[in-house]
Amino acid sequence: MHDTDVPLIEARALSAGYGSQPVVRDLDLEVRPGEVVALLGPNGAGKTTTLRALSGGLLPMHGEARWLGEPSRAPLHRRARQGLAYVGERAVFTRLDTADNLRVGRVTTEQALELFPELAKRLRTGAGMLSGGEQQMLSLARALCRAPRVLLADELSLGLAPLVVDRLLRAVREAADRGMGALLVEQHVRKVLDIADRVYVLHRGRVTMTGTPAELRGDLDAIESSYLAEKTIHATDGFLRPIEVNAPTRKAGLRDALARAGVQRVVSLGGPGGTPPGLSDDGFHPLQRLMRWVNDE
Incomplete structure (x- = not known):
């Protein structure tokens, strides 16, 4: 049994960002011992900013980031000594x-191979020559074999084969079952729901939905189409320059994505091969009406 009365890591009305611009606003989130929490959302929603603020890599603008039950502004390296592990994309x-x-991570090969025996034949291989999956196994082994109190993982499975994703997520689940808390930013929504205890959906810097996987599964298709899914959109701007962006399949998300790409006016819009993007309609089909909306006409 694990003492779950006090969250290991927590955000209370947390706002954080860069310069004077907040990326996440009024965020309430917590991770308790023995649980896996999934943080989902489209690109640009503020997921990485949330992890950085919780880990001490980014100071809050407003609100609190709490560590081990107390407000903390301690930097990441100090929290790491107190049991925080942070794994990004292939951090080797x-x-x-x-x-x-x-060895640099103070982990023995015996510990690592017990967790990921797949690395046995790669011990003398340069880490830069490992496959993406092997690099993530190595990163995760360095983190988990030191028995952290909390694991923060940012896109652990990005670009990896499904079987490798299963291995990584299973290792996180097993560590949580031994008492570790985990907060995972993850693109494989359905896979992470299989191991998660709770879920937060982040959209445009705010939590828009939270619950258990069982509570959210019934609305999963709607959640994916409204908040998570993206399509490649081909556009031509007012200077007739071709633009390609990955945009959420909602018209508001499309306008935000085009603005981030520096597009002020669109004169054509489509998907790969020139086909319409197939965005959720929101009452804005046909395509010309969508374009007028993007251009705020």
Whole structure:
């Protein structure tokens, strides 16, 4: 049994961002011992900013980031000594071999191979020569084998094969069952729901939905289409320059994505091969009406 009375890591009315511009606003979120929490949302929703603010890599603008039950502004390296592990996309030392990467992380090869025996034949291979899946196994082994109190993982499975994703997520679940708390930013929505205890959906810097996987599964298609899904959109701007952006399949998300790409006016809009993007209608089909809306006409 785990003492779950006090969250290990928590955001209370947290706002954080860069310069004077907040990216996440009024965020309330917590992770308790023994649970896996999934943080979902489209690109640009503020997921990585949330992890940075919770880890001490980014100071809050407003509100609190709490660590081990207390408000904290301690930097990441200090929290790491107190049991926080942060895993980003393939965070390995590419010029060191696999064994030396483990040694730098104060992890023995025996510990790592117990977790990921797939690395046994790669111990003397340079980390830069490992596959993406092997690099993430190495990153996760360095984190989990030190028995952290909390794991924050940002896109652990980005670009990896489904079987590798299953291995990584299973290792996180098993560590949580031993008492660790985990907050996962994850693109494989349905897979992470299989191991998560609770879910937060982040959209445009705010939590728009929260619940257990069981509570959210019935609305999963709507959640994916409204908040998570993206399509590649081909546009031509007012200077007749071709633009390609990944945009959520909602008209508001499309306008935001085009604005971030520096597009002020669109004169054509389509998907791959020139086909219409197939965005959720929101009453804005046919395509010309959608274009007028994007251009705020």
